[in-house]
Each structure stands twice: as C-alpha cells, then as structure tokens.
Amino acid sequence: MEIGNWVRIWGSAGLMLALLAAPAGGEEAAPVGSPPGREVSAAKEKPATVEQLPQIEVLAHAEKAATSTVVTKDDIGLGPYQNLPGYLEEQTGVDMTRRSLVGVKSRQMLLRGFDESRYQVYLNGRSWKGAGVKGGYYVDWTTITPTDLERLEIIRGSLSAEYPNTLGGVITINTQRGSKEPKLYIDTYWGSCATQNYRVLHTGGYGPVQYSVAGSFGDTDGYLRNNFVRDRVNLDGSLTFTTPFDLSLTGSVRFISQKTGMIVYNRPDSPYYDSSYPISDGDALYGPGINFLGGTTGTRAFFRGLTYGDDSYVHSQRYEWDLEAKQKFLYGDATFHLFHFQATRQEQYYALNQINRLIAQRGSSDEDTWGWNFKVRQTPGKVRLGFGVEGNYYGYGGITYTYLSPNYVSPPYPTSSGGNRNAQKLHGGFVDTAIPFLKYFELYLGLRYDNYDAAPQNLGAAGRPVNFSEGLRKDALSPKTTLTIRPTDTTEAYLAVNYSTRFPSLPEYYWFGAGYQPPGRGRNSALSPEFGMQYEAGVTQKLPLNAQIRVRGYYYDLNQYIRTVFGYRPSRVIYNIELAILRGLEVETSIGLPYNLTAYANYTWQQSSTSPDPLSGNVTELSELPDHKAHIGLKYKNPNGAEGKVYARLVSKRAQPNATVWLNTVSGFYYRPMNGFCTFNLEGRYPVVQYHGFKGFLYFGIENLFGEKYQEDAGYPMPGNTFYGGLQLRY
Numbered sequence: 001m002e003i004g005n006w007v008r009i010w011g012s013a014g015l016m017l018a019l020l021a022a023p024a025g026g027e028e029a030a031p032v033g034s035p036p037g038r039e040v041s042a043a044k045e046k047p048a049t050v051e052q053l054p055q056i057e058v059l060a061h062a063e064k065a066a067t068s069t070v071v072t073k074d075d076i077g078l079g080p081y082q083n084l085p086g087y088l089e090e091q092t093g094v095d096m097t098r099r100s101l102v103g104v105k106s107r108q109m110l111l112r113g114f115d116e117s118r119y120q121v122y123l124n125g126r127s128w129k130g131a132g133v134k135g136g137y138y139v140d141w142t143t144i145t146p147t148d149l150e151r152l153e154i155i156r157g158s159l160s161a162e163y164p165n166t167l168g169g170v171i172t173i174n175t176q177r178g179s180k181e182p183k184l185y186i187d188t189y190w191g192s193c194a195t196q197n198y199r200v201l202h203t204g205g206y207g208p209v210q211y212s213v214a215g216s217f218g219d220t221d222g223y224l225r226n227n228f229v230r231d232r233v234n235l236d237g238s239l240t241f242t243t244p245f246d247l248s249l250t251g252s253v254r255f256i257s258q259k260t261g262m263i264v265y266n267r268p269d270s271p272y273y274d275s276s277y278p279i280s281d282g283d284a285l286y287g288p289g290i291n292f293l294g295g296t297t298g299t300r301a302f303f304r305g306l307t308y309g310d311d312s313y314v315h316s317q318r319y320e321w322d323l324e325a326k327q328k329f330l331y332g333d334a335t336f337h338l339f340h341f342q343a344t345r346q347e348q349y350y351a352l353n354q355i356n357r358l359i360a361q362r363g364s365s366d367e368d369t370w371g372w373n374f375k376v377r378q379t380p381g382k383v384r385l386g387f388g389v390e391g392n393y394y395g396y397g398g399i400t401y402t403y404l405s406p407n408y409v410s411p412p413y414p415t416s417s418g419g420n421r422n423a424q425k426l427h428g429g430f431v432d433t434a435i436p437f438l439k440y441f442e443l444y445l446g447l448r449y450d451n452y453d454a455a456p457q458n459l460g461a462a463g464r465p466v467n468f469s470e471g472l473r474k475d476a477l478s479p480k481t482t483l484t485i486r487p488t489d490t491t492e493a494y495l496a497v498n499y500s501t502r503f504p505s506l507p508e509y510y511w512f513g514a515g516y517q518p519p520g521r522g523r524n525s526a527l528s529p530e531f532g533m534q535y536e537a538g539v540t541q542k543l544p545l546n547a548q549i550r551v552r553g554y555y556y557d558l559n560q561y562i563r564t565v566f567g568y569r570p571s572r573v574i575y576n577i578e579l580a581i582l583r584g585l586e587v588e589t590s591i592g593l594p595y596n597l598t599a600y601a602n603y604t605w606q607q608s609s610t611s612p613d614p615l616s617g618n619v620t621e622l623s624e625l626p627d628h629k630a631h632i633g634l635k636y637k638n639p640n641g642a643e644g645k646v647y648a649r650l651v652s653k654r655a656q657p658n659a660t661v662w663l664n665t666v667s668g669f670y671y672r673p674m675n676g677f678c679t680f681n682l683e684g685r686y687p688v689v690q691y692h693g694f695k696g697f698l699y700f701g702i703e704n705l706f707g708e709k710y711q712e713d714a715g716y717p718m719p720g721n722t723f724y725g726g727l728q729l730r731y
Contacts, residue, residue: 066482066494066538067156067169067552073176076146078643078683080703080724081189081197081218083141084149085109089649090585090605090631091157092552096625098436099716100222102229103260104285104316106137107713112156112554113582113608113625114168117505118530122163122172124252124322125375126337130367131394131423131506135286137366138505138717140343142317143256145216145234147185147199148175156586157554158500158534161446161480162375162388167502167530167558177250178210178240179203184731195220213237218258223719225266225277226310229637232258246328254320254341260285262312263716264352265297271304274351281715285314286345288399288571290360291410298352305353306408308360316345316442316509318367332378332385342396343367351408359408365397368421386446389429394506395421432480440487446480452500452503452529457513472509474529476501490542500558502530508562508574516568516664518575518615528576532558538586546592556582565616567661578611582622596639601632617669624714626676628652636684639694644684652676656714677710679703685728693731700725 069091076087078387082101085108088094095110111119116138121128123144132138155163155170163170180203189197194315201214211493220233238252282296285618289296294306303713322343327334342365349360373390375405397419404413408411456471480494504527512527527598538552561580567570591599607623633647653676683701690696 008458009495016256029498034609035144037231050708065155065157066484066496066540067154067157067159067536069154071149071152073146073149073151074150074176076624078645078685078699078701079146080191080701080722081195081220083108084144085141087146088152088154088601090633091154092588092602092629093584093606094154095625095629096622096712098712098718099263099283100224100227101719101722102142102218102220102232103227104137104140104142104224104314105283105713106132106135108141108624111154111168111171112584113606113622113724114557118166118502119168120163120166120170122170124174124337125324125335126339126373127371127390128173129392130341130343130369131396133396133506133510134288134364134366134399137286137343140256142232142258143234143254143318144173144175145199145214147187147201147214147216148234148236150174150176156477156552157496158498158538159480159482159496159536161432161448161478162386164390164392164428164448164450165426165502167500167534167556174239175236175252176201176203176212176214178205178212180205180210182620182731184729186729187726188728189428189724189726191307192719192722193223195724203234208242210240210242212240222261223278224263224280224716225274226261226264226312228259228261230261230313232256248324248326250322250324250326252320252322252324255318256315257315259313259315262308262314263297263347264309264312265307267297270299272298272309278717280717282308283716284308284312286347286364286366290349290404290414292359292408293410294352294408305351307352308349309352310355311350312348314345314347316343318343329378331380332376333378334374336372336374338370338372340370340674341367342369342397358403359405360401361403362399362699364399364403365419368395368397368419369393370395384434386430387431390427392426393422394424394426395419396423396506397421404700420455423455424509426503427451427453432545439708440485442484442486444480444482444484448478448480449475450478450501450503451475454504454506454509457510467626472504472526473608474503476503476529491539493539494537496534496536498534498536500532500534504529504562508564511564511572512574515571516573518573527574528560530558530560530562532556543591548590550586550588552586554582554584556580558582561610563613563616565659565661567659568615568664573615575613575615577613580608580610580622582606582608596637598635598637599633600635602630604629614666615659617657617666619659619669623655623657623671624674626652626654632637641697642685644682646680648678648680650676650678651710672714674714677708679708679710680705695730697728697730698725699728 017123025542043265079087080101081672090095098108099105106117121139129138151174153172157169185201197218198235198708199216203212214236216234220229233255234376236254238250240248240250262285264282266277266280292307293303294300298305298307323338325336344365346363351357351359371392373598375388378385398417400416401414428450430448434442434444436442452474478499478501480498482494484494486492534556536554540550542548544654558580560576563577564572564574586604606625610620612618612620630650631647636644654674655671658670660668681703685697685699688696688698701724703722711717
C-alpha cells in the first residue's frame with residue numbers, strides 16, 4: 001500500500017482509539033446488560049442527550065454457544081448489492097475469498113480457516129448444504145437476500161452436538177416468517193457498474209394463519225470482464241397455520257433464477273486483451289471443464305482465441321420446498337422438518353475470437369438433495385435438555401451436451417451422463433444437556449453419533465473404471481463439553497473441549513477413486529474422514545461506560561486432513577495427510593459514546609501448519625489465510641431511524657499455493673502472493689417521510705472509499721470505490 005494510504009489508516013485508527021479511551025466528562029455509567037447467552041427483553045428507546053449514553057441493543061434471542069454472534073435484518077439493511085457473505089466481512093474468524101460482490105463461486109467465505117465443505121449452514125432449522133458436485137457449490141449464497149433474512153447466527157467451532165459433519169462451526173439462518181400485524185419492506189438500489197436491485201417483503205396474518213411473501217430483482221455489469229449478472233430473480237413465501245393445540249404447521253418455497261457471465265481471461269499475453277477491464281484470470285464458473293483447443297485462456301500456441309469469450313454465460317435455477325411442524329409443550333417444544341431442493345443450469349459458450357459464435361452448449365442438474373430432522377428441546381427447571389435425529393441425502397442429476405464445435409473443442413469429446421439421487425447419505429443423532437451448579441457454573445455435555453454412506457462408483461472420469469468402487473461406510477461418535485462460569489453479572493468465561501468429525505464430500509469421495517492414483521495406493525484403500533480435538537477458552541467482560549470486550553482463543557488438532565491437488569490427470573488427486581493444526585485469537589470490543597454513537601473494533605490472529613507431503617510441493621501451511629485481520633469503526637443510530645457508519649477493514653498479506661504438475665509428477669511449486677490491504681467504507685440513511693405508519697428513508701454509501709487495489713482470491717481483483725444509494729419504505 002502507498003504511504004498516503006498508511007497515513008489515512010493510522011490517522012483514522014488513532015482518532016477512533018482516542019474516542020475509545022476518552023470518556024466525556026461528567027457522564028454516568030449506563031446500566032450494564034445481562035450476560036450473553038441469556039434471553040433479555042430490549043430496553044425501551046429513549047432520546048439520547050449529551051449527558052446520557054445510549055443503550056447497547058440487546059437481542060431477544062438466546063445465543064447457542066459461547067462463540068456466537070447474532071446478525072439481524074437491521075444489521076445488514078444497508079451496504080452494497082452483494083451475496084450474503086459480504087455482509088459478514090466485519091466478523092471475527094470470517095475470511096472472504098470472493099471474486100466479485102455478486103454472482104456464483106464455489107468458495108466464498110471461510111470460517112476459522114475452513115471453507116463451506118468443512119462447516120455447516122442451516123436454513124430455518126435444516127441443513128442447507130448441497131452435494132457440491134460439478135463445481136463444488138456446497139452452499140448457494142445467491143439464494144438469500146437482505147430482505148429474506150430475519151436472523152443469522154455464527155457459531156465458531158464445533159461446540160454444539162446438534163450439528164453434524166463440521167470442523168469450522170455453524171451458520172444458522174432464519175428467514176422472515178408471517179406476522180400477526182401487517183408489515184411491508186420496500187427497497188430500491190442503484191450503484192456502480194450499472195447495478196440495480198429492487199426488493200419487497202410483505203408479512204401478515206388473519207386468525208390462525210400467518211404468511212410471508214418476498215421478491216427481489218437484480219442486475220449488474222460486474223467489475224471483471226464478462227462478469228455480469230442478469231435478471232437475478234429471488235422469490236420466496238411461507239404459510240403458517242397454528243392449531244388450538246399449540247401445534248403450528250409451516251410450508252415454504254424458494255426460487256432463484258439468474259444469468260451469470262463466465263469471467264473471461266484478460267491479461268496482456270492474450271491477443272484479445274481488453275484494457276478497459278481489469279487484468280484478471282478467467283473462470284467458467286462450473287464443471288466439469290471443457291477441453292478447448294486454446295485452453296482456458298486462449299493463449300495456447302497455434303490455437304489462439306479458440307476458447308470461450310465474451311457473452312458466455314450460465315443460466316441457473318434453484319427450487320426449494322420445506323415443511324415444518326412444531327409442537328409446544330409445557331417446558332419446551334418438538335420440531336420436525338422435511339425438505340427438498342433442486343438446482344439446474346444451462347450453459348452457452350461463445351467464441352473468444354469471433355463474437356456471437358456458439359462453440360459449446362450443455363445442461364446439467366446439479367442438485368437433487370433432500371432430508372429430514374426431528375428435534376426436542378426441554379427446560380424442566382434450570383436444566384436444559386436436547387435430543388434429535390436427522391437424515392440428509394445428497395444427490396445430483398445428469399449432464400447433457402447439446403452442441404460441441406469440433407473447431408474449438410479438443411477430442412476426446414465429453415459425453416452426456418446420468419446422475420445419482422442418493423449418492424451420499426448422512427444419518428445422525430445427538431443428546432445434550434446444560435446443567436447449572438454451584439451458583440456460578442454451567443456445564444454443557446453433548447454426544448453426537450453420525451453414520452456416513454457413500455454409494456459405490458461404477459465409472460470414473462471419461463468412462464474409465466475407478467480404482468475404488470466399493471462404496472464407503474463410516475461412523476463416528478463426537479463428544480462435546482463446555483464449562484461456563486459467570487462469577488458476576490458482568491463477566492462470563494468458558495472453557496471447551498470437543499471432538500469433531502468431518503466426512504469426505506461427494507467430490508472428494510468421487511475423485512479419490514476416479515482421479516490420479518499415487519504409487520502405493522491399493523485397490524482396497526479408503527479415504528478416511530477428518531477427525532480431531534478442538535480446544536477453546538474465552539471471556540466476555542462488560543465494563544463501565546457501556547463498554548464490552550470479548551476474547552477467544554482456540555487450538556485445533558486435526559488428523560487425516562483431506563488434501564486436493566489439481567493438475568494430476570485426469571483432473572486431480574485426493575488423499576489424506578497426517579495432521580493439520582489451526583490456532584487463533586479473536587478479540588471484539590465496543591463502547592457507547594454520547595450523541596447516539598458507538599465505537600467498535602475487532603482483531604483476528606490465525607496460524608496453521610500441516611504435515612508435509614510430496615504430492616503438493618511439501619506445503620506445510622494454509623498460506624491463503626491472513627495471519628492478521630482487524631476492523632475499526634464508528635456507528636451512529638438515532639431513535640428516529642437515522643443511521644450512519646464508517647469503518648476500516650485491514651487484512652494482512654496472503655499467498656495462494658500452486659503446484660506445477662507434469663506427467664503426474666510435481667515439477668515445480670510457487671506462491672501467488674496477495675498483498676495486505678485496507679479499505680474504508682461508509683454508509684448511512686436518513687428519514688425523509690413519515691405518514692400513517694409509513695416511514696421513508698434515503699440511504700447512500702461508498703465501499704472502498706479510496707479505491708484500494710486488493711484481491712481476496714488470487715488472480716481476481718475486487719472492485720475499486722463502489723458508490724450506491726436508494727430509497728427504503730417501511731410499514
């Protein structure tokens with residue numbers, strides 16, 4: 001970064017730290033709220049004066065674990081038009097690996113160093129993860145919009161026995177449901193890169209029936225070459241019927257459709273380089289890859305331009321159906337979920353060297369996944385009890401090639417293939433309890449059992465027999481324990497020791513048998529699940545002047561870590577390495593200030609180490625993770641609805657490891673460095689009209705105020721300063 005940027009960074013940081021350290025004279029400390037993890041009613045809002053500090057908002061939701069952070073609809077009501085992970089970039093333990101603000105990508109957000117294949121995502125009480133085949137889209141982040149969201153919770157680490165198959169933790173998402181009183185949300189958005197977005201949400205009810213309907217439309221040219229998103233439509237609705245016997249039945253549907261441009265390789269070595277776009281690598285978004293004569297870049301000698309180019313796009317659609325039954329009891333409730341979702345796509349490839357020339361066309365069914373769960377929660381007295389069972393069945397449909405140009409595609413040509421609806425089954429259950437004792441202590445004990453069943457494989461890549469085709473069946477027991485101590489109303493500390501298991505994903509399992517077979521691997525070899533111990537400790541302390549600080553440290557010791565290395569024919573090699581260790585520290589702090597202001601800051605330190613292995617160039621760390629990350633900001637919130645926020649995001653340098661593979665042997669190894677960066681962002685809104693229950697707001701913002709050049713994924717620069725604004729209507 002330039003010297004001028006560092007001056008702005010540390011100058012602003014110094015000013016904010018001064019505000020944090022210097023309370024206004026003559027002020028009295030505001031009342032301290034209840035410890036985290038306990039349900040609390042929000043205090044009534046009162047106009048703030050110079051002599052009176054504002055109350056920190058307390059959510060009326062109980063957090064599930066000591067590492068939890070809750071994000072609500074109001075928290076992400078502003079910000080640029082982007083996928084859901086972008087609204088979480090300020091959270092500790094969270095790293096962004098995006099290539100654009102909107103659009104599809106298989107790996108967009110890391111949680112304590114783990115991607116979506118190694119942490120869980122739950123939507124309205126059920127698993128939201130998919131098969132991850134043909135590109136590795138375990139989570140479709142484009143499906144949730146800010147309008148949909150009611151509440152999101154980040155649980156860092158595998159602390160809870162309730163959730164299966166996770167190392168990094170859990171993200172639970174609750175979307176908007178019906179309401180007794182009618183509510184209306186309307187948002188309009190216009191911004192840089194010809195971006196526009198329109199969102200509407202309406203909830204209401206009549207008697208025992210409550211409903212929710214929402215819709216969103218988005219469109220953007222994108223920042224990189226051909227990285228557009230066209231006609232992005234999100235639709236969802238729910239209907240809840242409550243019987244006189246405290247039984248509620250909810251049905252919901254979700255639908256998304258969008259056209260996403262394939263990012264075109266745009267570097268000076270290409271004869272079709274376009275200097276009006278940023279320099280970047282290309283990305284065809286989905287798999288399996290098509291072997292074009294010009295490669296993926298179009299720079300291959302004698303075949304220049306013989307690859308996909310401008311106007312190539314993917315038209316993707318996704319459908320979700322959910323049924324929920326919830327029965328309330330005297331001391332708790334029981335909930336049953338049944339769900340099914342499907343995803344399809346149509347791809348159009350146009351030539352790089354000849355505009356509008358179609359060179360390939362195919363269709364695919366990427367998801368055909370369903371599942372169920374049943375959970376009971378009871379609180380007789382002060383002891384909390386839980387029990388649950390569930391089944392998740394991951395599957396996918398076939399792929400059909402309708403056109404391949406022999407002038408652009410290299411033989412042997414790919415052929416159409418079928419799918420497998422129940423390619424992978426994961427059954428499991430848990431029991432847990434939280435027991436208070438000796439006045440200040442609470443002990444959480446949980447035990448989880450999981451059974452993994454991957455279907456046998458008959459054909460490998462290009463129709464060849466696979467080396468490992470017997471199927472894979474494994475099971476695991478994962479005990480969990482957390483000791484919490486609350487010695488005062490302002491202090492909470494915890495110590496957690498947990499055993500965690502993560503089974504191979506569908507792509508890992510498939511390519512273990514269908515991919516490159518390294519020397520020494522026999523026909524009876526099997527891919528082992530990842531497992532190991534997780535140790536955590538932390539403290540939350542409320543301080544005078546309405547301040548709070550949270551500190552957490554963790555150490556993960558994982559065995560049989562699954563490594564994927566691309567470049568080995570026919571596609572990649574999958575294998576276990578002996579050990580992976582991750583360690584980190586997370587610090588969060590905030591303080592209430594006069595004039596409805598709140599200053600906040602957080603810091604994340606993380607390191608990793610792995611066993612060396614020759615198949616990946618003896619890499620001994622996860623170098624794509626930044627060692628240091630910090631945020632510092634100032635928020636303003638007025639009871640009349642006016643809001644403002646300015647904050648800085650700092651991320652240290654990273655590097656993406658790459659092994660050069662020639663004839664299925666590592667011939668070289670190199671890192672693609674990504675420099676550290678600091679972006680400044682500001683946003684705000686102001687009420688402009690209030691009439692008969694309607695409130696109208698004008699909002700605005702600038703993302704990356706000073707146009708810092710940075711990357712979250714090597715080879716793909718993120719946008720410079722992004723301007724946006726719009727109107728909001730609330731009822």
